[in-house]
Amino acid sequence: MTDYLRAVIDMIGPSDDRCADAVAWLRLESELGRSLPADYKSIADMYGACQINHHLYLDRPTDGWRDLGTWMRRTSQLWSQEEVVRQGVEPHLDPRVICGLPTITFGTAQGLIPLAGTDQGHLIFLAPQVHEVPDGIAVLNRELEWTGYALPFAEWLYRYLTGEEMCGWNSAVFYPGPVHREHLPTGPGQQTRVVHGPPRGM
Template identity: 80%
Template sequence: MTDYLRAVIDMIGPSNDFRPDAAAWLRLEGELGRSLPEDFKAIADRYGACQINHHLNLLRPTDGWWDLGTWMRQISRLWSQEKVVQQDVEPRLDPRVIFGLPEITFGSAQGLIPLAGTDQGHLVFLAPQAHGVPDGIAVMNREGEWAGYALSFAEWLYRYLAGEEMFGGDSAVFYPGPVHREHFPAGPGQGSRVVHGPPRGMADSAVGPAPARSERPRP
């Protein structure tokens, strides 16, 4: 059985910015009313605040300018004001069905909690369940379409970096070579810092069967 947290760390590479802050996570989890996945916290502690492979932004609750809790609240407020369930949507594409929720809410233990996003408009959430599996991954792409993955965050991220369709149908993009990581400026007058991971071969037999998901059928 693959240890996806270890696999993600091996793929992205070492970090000189590893700053775990258990108290900061406890404060954030107290605000949310539930704990966050340990693998997500471990990855965020090791690499945030940064952009991975040119698009995926990863934050943590210890970064001043780039505070995960602030971003979570902003995203939750924004999407709480938007219509997120399309009228007459098919049940298999309905986020209420995918995530087992009577209504879609954001930023609380009973709803979807923002974990990460991309500069292309895609969002990644922690869901109470996805396809009946506890603590699944919910994604919404820039067209407002939903997909659910019965995966841990670490496995979702590993598969995303391996070029699988992790934002619904036709979303696969693979960047060959080492993982590109750009750390955001820590304060005024500071620049970003680019780091590359180790060489990798992506013909990886450790990646198992395709994850469970719901998505729009291809034309």
């Protein structure tokens, strides 16, 4: 059985900016009313705040300008004001069906929690369940269509980086060669740093 957390780390490469702040995570989880997946926290600690392979943004708590908790709150507040279920939507695109929820809320223990986003307009959420599998990934794409992945975050990210369609239909983005990381400024005087992962034969 594949250890997808290990596979992601091996693919992206080591980080010289790892920051594990257990207190910050506990504070954020207390605010959310639930724990966040361990694989997600490990990946965020190792690589946030950065943009991975030109599109996917990943942050972590206490990262100054790019604090994960602040982004989660703002994103949840924004989407709480939007109509997220289209009239007459087909069941396989209805987030209530995908996540087994009577109503969709954001940033709550029994709702959808934003984990990451892309510059293509995709938002990646943690759902209490996806297709009856606990702690799955629900994605809202730029066409405001929902897709569910009954996978842990590390496996979702691994498949995303290997070019599978992980943000809905026709969403695959693949860059051959080493994974490209841009570590983003989180405070005054900092600059973007570009790092490449190890060769991956792709």
